[in-house]
Amino acid sequence: xxxxxxxxxxxxxxxxxxxxxxxxxxxxxxxxxxxxxxxxxxxxxxxxxxxxxxxxxxxxxxxxxxxxxxxxxxxxxxxxxxxxxxxxxxxxxxxxxxxxxxxxxxxxxxxxxxxxxxxxxxxxxxxxxxxxxxxxxxxxxxxxxxxxxxxxxxxxxxxxxxxxxxxxxxxxxxxxxxxxxxxxxxxxxxxxxxxxxxxxxxxxxxxxxxxxxxxxxxxxxxxxxxxxxxxxxxxxxxxxxxxxxxxxxxxxxxxxxxxxxxxxxxxxxxxxxxxxxxxxxxxxxxxxxxxxxxxxxxxxxxxxxxxxxxxxxxxxxxxxxxxxxxxxxxxxxxxxxxxxxxxxxxxxxxxxxxxxxxxxxxxxxxxxxxxxxxxxxxxxxxxxxxxxxxxxxxxxxxxx
Ligand code: C5P
Numbered sequence: 001x002x003x004x005x006x007x008x009x010x011x012x013x014x015x016x017x018x019x020x021x022x023x024x025x026x027x028x029x030x031x032x033x034x035x036x037x038x039x040x041x042x043x044x045x046x047x048x049x050x051x052x053x054x055x056x057x058x059x060x061x062x063x064x065x066x067x068x069x070x071x072x073x074x075x076x077x078x079x080x081x082x083x084x085x086x087x088x089x090x091x092x093x094x095x096x097x098x099x100x101x102x103x104x105x106x107x108x109x110x111x112x113x114x115x116x117x118x119x120x121x122x123x124x125x126x127x128x129x130x131x132x133x134x135x136x137x138x139x140x141x142x143x144x145x146x147x148x149x150x151x152x153x154x155x156x157x158x159x160x161x162x163x164x165x166x167x168x169x170x171x172x173x174x175x176x177x178x179x180x181x182x183x184x185x186x187x188x189x190x191x192x193x194x195x196x197x198x199x200x201x202x203x204x205x206x207x208x209x210x211x212x213x214x215x216x217x218x219x220x221x222x223x224x225x226x227x228x229x230x231x232x233x234x235x236x237x238x239x240x241x242x243x244x245x246x247x248x249x250x251x252x253x254x255x256x257x258x259x260x261x262x263x264x265x266x267x268x269x270x271x272x273x274x275x276x277x278x279x280x281x282x283x284x285x286x287x288x289x290x291x292x293x294x295x296x297x298x299x300x301x302x303x304x305x306x307x308x309x310x311x312x313x314x315x316x317x318x319x320x321x322x323x324x325x326x327x328x329x330x331x332x333x334x335x336x337x338x339x340x341x342x343x344x345x346x347x348x349x350x351x352x353x354x355x356x357x358x359x360x361x362x363x364x365x366x367x368x369x370x371x372x373x374x375x376x377x378x379x380x381x382x383x384x385x386x387x388x389x390x391x392x393x394x395x396x397x398x399x400x
């Protein structure tokens with residue numbers, strides 16, 4: 001089930017650390033490669049030697065171990081993994097993660113990683129129920145950290161309640177879910193997202209109200225199906241999801257280059273709100289009032305249509321090209337015409353009139369238009385729209 005997956009396992013200093021030895025074995029039974037990291041206090045509970053023997057890997061222990069930096073720096077170590085698992089995640093480790101501290105190897109890896117993080121909390125019941133841990137948990141969940149457990153039961157300290165680390169089979173199941181159901185394994189999808197900024201001069205630009213929420217949700221949903229996602233994003237309000245290859249751009253022309261560089265791909269989803277025009281006479285230095293009362297005249301020129309370009313590629317066209325259409329009236333008619341004009345396979349159309357609250361909001365009501373006609377979906381959270389679209393994309397490219 002986990003064949004070829006590389007798991008960075010951070011073992012925190014709690015009594016449940018002994019269960020992590022079994023976790024290493026079970027993860028390896030499933031075909032995973034486990035790279036273990038021990039915190040200082042974890043070494044009081046399990047020895048580096050037993051961890052290393054069970055993982056059949058070197059144990060990473062110290063941020064300032066220069067041999068390790070030469071071999072594999074901490075940034076690379078944190079990113080070479082497919083998933084980062086923290087088990088046991090102590091109250092202290094959770095607090096560090098929530099606060100963004102990076103003062104030892106484990107916390108630095110957690111700050112430096114661009115991969116998903118799954119934690120298996122383990123602590124005394126009072127510590128678990130403490131308002132500080134509640135707060136930290138909420139922060140971590142808001143940051144997209146996945147959580148498994150804790151379970152309720154008798155604790156090593158003699159108390160009863162929630163705080164026991166989840167059992168190993170439960171953690172393995174959560175690892176499998178975090179790595180995706182695998183139906184899009186070995187598939188590559190390009191997703192564009194967010195607005196573009198078109199400069200007027202070095203400090204001013206033209207932009208639009210796209211938040212990047214739907215594009216980010218699309219990338220996350222495709223990742224959850226196991227796809228490799230290249231996420232080309234303009235300056236969006238929402239941070240990019242973890243576990244995707246992020247390429248940050250500003251202008252439409254930069255977005256075009258990034259999309260071209262990301263090929264070949266099995267599918268491409270164009271959720272970005274690309275500026276149709278850029279300022280042709282953009283100034284290299286800040287434009288100043290000259291006291292004459294005359295406003296500068298901006299001249300516009302059309303930006304390349306990235307979607308249309310990819311949809312009409314003669315060689316190496318992705319099997320499925322999906323465009324988005326933000327419309328304010330005659331949604332279906334306009335989007336149907338747009339599909340033909342752009343040459344894409346599907347158009348995901350939505351009504352972005354201000355009264356719908358869709359642009360910048362949490363929900364979306366879409367019409368999916370393909371060669372057979374239009375299908376209206378109910379109003380759903382953007383994450384749910386993304387999940388359903390991702391599943392349809394997997395079906396369409398035969399990745400099931
Ligand atoms: O023409 P319009 O901007 O309404 O088309 C929307 C679709 O085309 C979106 O999928 C958007 O990402 C894509 N697009 C593009 N490059 C442009 C303009 C739009 O990829 N220059």
